[in-house]
Amino acid sequence: xxxxxxGNSEAYAKIPKIKFSKLFxxxxxxxxxxxxxxxxxxxxxxxxxxEVAAGDKEDVDLAVKAARFAFDHGPWPRMSxxxxxxxxxxxxxxxxENLEELxxxxxxxxxxxxKWCKIIDIPNSIDLLQYYAGAADKIHGSTLKMCNGxxxxxxxxxxxxxxxxxxxxxxxxxxxxxxxxxALAAGCAMIVKPAEQTPLSALYYAYxxxxxxxxxxxxxxxxxxxxxxxxxxxxxxNVDMISFTGSxxxxxxxxxxxxxxxxxxxxxxMAGSRVFVQEGIYxxxxxxxxxxxxxxxxxxxxxxxxQQGPQxxxxxxxxxxxxxxxxxxxxxxxxxxxxxxxxxxxxxxxxIFIDVKDDMRIAKEEIFGPVMSLMKFKTIEEAIERxxxxxxxxxxxxxxxxxxxxxxxxxxxxxxxxxxxCYFTLDPDCPYGGYKMSGYGRDQGLEAVDKYLQTKSVxxxxxxxxxxxxxxx
Numbered sequence: 001x002x003x004x005x006x007g008n009s010e011a012y013a014k015i016p017k018i019k020f021s022k023l024f025x026x027x028x029x030x031x032x033x034x035x036x037x038x039x040x041x042x043x044x045x046x047x048x049x050x051e052v053a054a055g056d057k058e059d060v061d062l063a064v065k066a067a068r069f070a071f072d073h074g075p076w077p078r079m080s081x082x083x084x085x086x087x088x089x090x091x092x093x094x095x096x097e098n099l100e101e102l103x104x105x106x107x108x109x110x111x112x113x114x115k116w117c118k119i120i121d122i123p124n125s126i127d128l129l130q131y132y133a134g135a136a137d138k139i140h141g142s143t144l145k146m147c148n149g150x151x152x153x154x155x156x157x158x159x160x161x162x163x164x165x166x167x168x169x170x171x172x173x174x175x176x177x178x179x180x181x182x183a184l185a186a187g188c189a190m191i192v193k194p195a196e197q198t199p200l201s202a203l204y205y206a207y208x209x210x211x212x213x214x215x216x217x218x219x220x221x222x223x224x225x226x227x228x229x230x231x232x233x234x235x236x237x238n239v240d241m242i243s244f245t246g247s248x249x250x251x252x253x254x255x256x257x258x259x260x261x262x263x264x265x266x267x268x269x270m271a272g273s274r275v276f277v278q279e280g281i282y283x284x285x286x287x288x289x290x291x292x293x294x295x296x297x298x299x300x301x302x303x304x305x306x307q308q309g310p311q312x313x314x315x316x317x318x319x320x321x322x323x324x325x326x327x328x329x330x331x332x333x334x335x336x337x338x339x340x341x342x343x344x345x346x347x348x349x350x351x352i353f354i355d356v357k358d359d360m361r362i363a364k365e366e367i368f369g370p371v372m373s374l375m376k377f378k379t380i381e382e383a384i385e386r387x388x389x390x391x392x393x394x395x396x397x398x399x400x401x402x403x404x405x406x407x408x409x410x411x412x413x414x415x416x417x418x419x420x421x422c423y424f425t426l427d428p429d430c431p432y433g434g435y436k437m438s439g440y441g442r443d444q445g446l447e448a449v450d451k452y453l454q455t456k457s458v459x460x461x462x463x464x465x466x467x468x469x470x471x472x473x
Contacts, residue, residue: 026066027216043111055224070217077187081137088133091212131428161240293336317346320369393435
């Protein structure tokens, strides 16, 4: 594999100056109550980018108070859907105007490839915002004729209230708008807790939201650690709903905290790394993947030739390397990679294991790194059974030239989204969420708006009156 880990980033893109590193509460950037800060690290070098205000319980209380007031008394949930749509579209335009800077910010904070941030992450974030802006004025109830004929009813769709969003580090921008955009369209107020590893883009979006005209208190951003800011948000009695994306371990903690308060949660998470290959093509695929891995370019994410950047933070870098060691010890054969790259930064070689068994940790647990496990199967029935043996069920991919196999497997695999002859193809119109331990609820699609709405039924009697005046023309 080619390694370009010490490139000159300044030659590829202008490294942005950090403009926003404080909490954003009630329309203002403020220090944390404690005055504490934490470092956000550049995964390309391991060096500090900026010190960010560290939110805690007291800061979450202030943000929730602001959101509660904005929801209970402010204009946002009382605006027409068309008014909310216009403001959200203005925010989308502001993001587009600052696309280059936001892409570079995402790159230095998350280690994502700059070229992909420019053409995928930030544009997709804009698409999400525009999609849900278009949904804001299309939230309708129903008129119902009740079965006994003596009553009639109609339903109202009303925003659920104050929402807490907990954002992961792997797609900071896309996940920010995957959660906030439908909630904004519904008329909710919210508090966003970005991942402590990647807080910078969320703070920038908060600034742009105010410029677009989103009222104070509607969108608050409280960076901080999960055990402090995240826990306080999940357990807060004045938060009506929590939407979380992240690891299953953290998801359990979020669920416990939410259940101990007023039971509110939606959660999804994906990390695809298991590949089942039919025995007739297994050896040929192994050969091709070996060649591909050895030509894969790992390097500075600002380098246009790089195909893989660093892991987003040191903890994840160390976790990936630990899983690689587990794979070796449990008897899987290392086909390619398996080692760190360079003396600085969090780079890991693209790693492929073959001869992987279903009970190995690398096959059972989420890795979230450049590690692939190849497993051989004989029959379609065997592949379906083994694919469903995992505790997870967010996404699956099928590669086949048989329509019958594609239909059979897609209907049999217990996953929230199944890709046929493609992978990781997402769109704002396509609901995204999982089965089993991969979560509750759906992001994207109009279903995402539904989870931020409550349905109220209004029932009235139909009286039989002896008097009737009918005017017809």
